[in-house]
Amino acid sequence: MRHNFLMSNETLFRDLDVLDIDHMPEIFRFRDTQLRQIAECIRPAIHGGRPLNMILRGPPGTGKTTSVKRCFTEIEEAIPGIIPVFVNCQTVQTEYRVFRKIYAAVFRQKPPVSGVSVPSLIEALCEELIRRGAVLLICLDDANFLFHDHILERVLRSLLRLHEEYPGVKTGVIATINSPDISILPFLSPSVISVFRPNEVIFPPYGEEEVRAILHDRVRAGLYPDVLPSKVLDAIVQETMRDTDLRVGISLLHAAVRLAESDGRKTVTGADVRTAVLRVGHPHLKQVVRGLREDERRMLCRMAVLHQTGEGEMVSGKLYRALQAEVPMCYTLFFERLEKFRNLGLIEMFRPPYHGNTRQIVLRYDAGTVREACGVG
Ligand SMILES: Nc1ncnc2c1ncn2[C@@H]1O[C@H](COP(=O)(O)OP(=O)(O)OP(=O)(O)O)[C@@H](O)[C@H]1O
Ligand SMILES: [Mg+2]
Structure with a gap:
C-alpha cells in the first residue's frame, strides 16, 4: 500500500506560476553580457537620441524575449522619455496590426476599430511623439514570422523612415530571430538595410551547468522542499540539453511534478520524468505551429x-x-x-x-x- 497520500487539496507547488513557460523569472542568470549590450544600444535614447537598432539572435529558449521584457520593464518604470512597444510577431503579422499595437502603447488606448489607415495611424503617432518629445523603441519579437510577403520590409521601411516625413521623431527597432542560420538581410531591400544597420546580440545555448542552475532556481521558488530529488533534476537537465530550449526543462519540471501530485506522492521520480518527456514533446514546435x-x-x-x-x-x-x-x-x-x-x-x-x-x-x-x-x- 502506498503511504503519504495527499489530501485532494494538497499541492507540491509552492508557486505554480514559477513553472509556467511564460513566467518572468525573478532571477535572470547568465545573460549579463547580452543585457549590457542591449542597454548600450538603448542608451542614446535616454538622452533624447536615436537608439541603435538591434537583432537578438539565438536558438529557441535562450532568453531573448525575457531580456527584452526586462529592459522594457526597467524603461517603463524609470525612463518616461522612451516608449517601449513589444510586438509579438507570432500573433501580429501585418503592417496595419503592428501600427495599431504601437498606437495602443503610445496612447494607452486602442485606435478606433476600423476605417483608420496606416498613414493616419502614423500621423497621429508621430504628432504625439513630437508633442511629448518621446523616443519610440519597438521590439519585433520573433521577426522571422514577418519575413513572408515582404511584411518585415514594409514595417521597417515605415518605422525607420518616420523622421523623413516627421522631423524630430526618433525610433529604434529590436528584432529577435530564433535561428542562428537565418539572415534577415535577404528579406530587406538595400534602402531599408541602409537605415536598419542592426547591431547583433548573440544568445548562445545554455551549457549544462547553466541549465541546472536556472532550473534549480525554479525548483526552489516553485516547489516545496524535497519534492524534487537532485537525481531527478539531473534527468530533467539531461533531457533539456538534448533540445537546448530551456522551455523543455521548465515544462518537464511542471509535468513531472503534476504526475507525482496526481498520484498522491510527495516526491517526483525518474519514472515521472520519463512519462513527462512523452507528454511535453517539443514546446517550441508547438508554439510555432x-x-x-x-x-x-x-x-x-x-x-x-x-x-x-x-x-x-x-x-x-x-x-x-x-x-x-x-x-x-x-x-x-x-x-x-x-x-x-x-x-x-x-x-x-x-x-x-x-x-x-x-x-x-x-x-x-x-x-x-x-x-x-x-x-x-
Ligand atoms: N537566464 C535565464 N534565467 C531564468 N530563466 C530563463 C533564462 N533564460 C530563459 N529563461 C526562461 O526560459 C523560457 C524561454 O525564454 P525566452 O522566452 O526568453 O526565450 P527566447 O530566446 O525568446 O525563445 P524563442 O526564440 O523560442 O522565442 C522562459 O520561461 C524564460 O523565463
Ligand atoms: Mg522569444
Missing part, C-alpha cells in the same frame, strides 16, 4: 503524412502535386509557404546538384511529432 494559419497548418501536416507514408517524395515539384488533392494552391503560394516554414525552422531546403530549381525538403522534426503538433496524432 500555433502561430500558423489554418491552411498552412494543414499543408505542414500533410507534408508530415506524405513523409511518413512515402507517398510523395519531398522534392518540390512532386511534393506540390502530392499536396494538391488535400491542400489546393498555386505554385507560387506553395513556394512562399515552404519559405515561411524554412524561416520558422520547421523544414530545411536544399538544391540538389544538376536539378535546376528543384528543392529537396527535409522536416526538421520527426514527422510523427509534427503531426502531433498540428493536432493529428
Whole structure:
C-alpha cells in the first residue's frame, strides 16, 4: 500500500506560476553580457537620441524575449522619455496590426476599430511623439514570422523612415530571430538595410551547468522542499540539453511534478520524468505551429503524412502535386509557404546538384511529432 497520500487539496507547488513557460523569472542568470549590450544600444535614447537598432539572435529558449521584457520593464518604470512597444510577431503579422499595437502603447488606448489607415495611424503617432518629445523603441519579437510577403520590409521601411516625413521623431527597432542560420538581410531591400544597420546580440545555448542552475532556481521558488530529488533534476537537465530550449526543462519540471501530485506522492521520480518527456514533446514546435494559419497548418501536416507514408517524395515539384488533392494552391503560394516554414525552422531546403530549381525538403522534426503538433496524432 502506498503511504503519504495527499489530501485532494494538497499541492507540491509552492508557486505554480514559477513553472509556467511564460513566467518572468525573478532571477535572470547568465545573460549579463547580452543585457549590457542591449542597454548600450538603448542608451542614446535616454538622452533624447536615436537608439541603435538591434537583432537578438539565438536558438529557441535562450532568453531573448525575457531580456527584452526586462529592459522594457526597467524603461517603463524609470525612463518616461522612451516608449517601449513589444510586438509579438507570432500573433501580429501585418503592417496595419503592428501600427495599431504601437498606437495602443503610445496612447494607452486602442485606435478606433476600423476605417483608420496606416498613414493616419502614423500621423497621429508621430504628432504625439513630437508633442511629448518621446523616443519610440519597438521590439519585433520573433521577426522571422514577418519575413513572408515582404511584411518585415514594409514595417521597417515605415518605422525607420518616420523622421523623413516627421522631423524630430526618433525610433529604434529590436528584432529577435530564433535561428542562428537565418539572415534577415535577404528579406530587406538595400534602402531599408541602409537605415536598419542592426547591431547583433548573440544568445548562445545554455551549457549544462547553466541549465541546472536556472532550473534549480525554479525548483526552489516553485516547489516545496524535497519534492524534487537532485537525481531527478539531473534527468530533467539531461533531457533539456538534448533540445537546448530551456522551455523543455521548465515544462518537464511542471509535468513531472503534476504526475507525482496526481498520484498522491510527495516526491517526483525518474519514472515521472520519463512519462513527462512523452507528454511535453517539443514546446517550441508547438508554439510555432500555433502561430500558423489554418491552411498552412494543414499543408505542414500533410507534408508530415506524405513523409511518413512515402507517398510523395519531398522534392518540390512532386511534393506540390502530392499536396494538391488535400491542400489546393498555386505554385507560387506553395513556394512562399515552404519559405515561411524554412524561416520558422520547421523544414530545411536544399538544391540538389544538376536539378535546376528543384528543392529537396527535409522536416526538421520527426514527422510523427509534427503531426502531433498540428493536432493529428
Ligand atoms: N537566464 C535565464 N534565467 C531564468 N530563466 C530563463 C533564462 N533564460 C530563459 N529563461 C526562461 O526560459 C523560457 C524561454 O525564454 P525566452 O522566452 O526568453 O526565450 P527566447 O530566446 O525568446 O525563445 P524563442 O526564440 O523560442 O522565442 C522562459 O520561461 C524564460 O523565463
Ligand atoms: Mg522569444
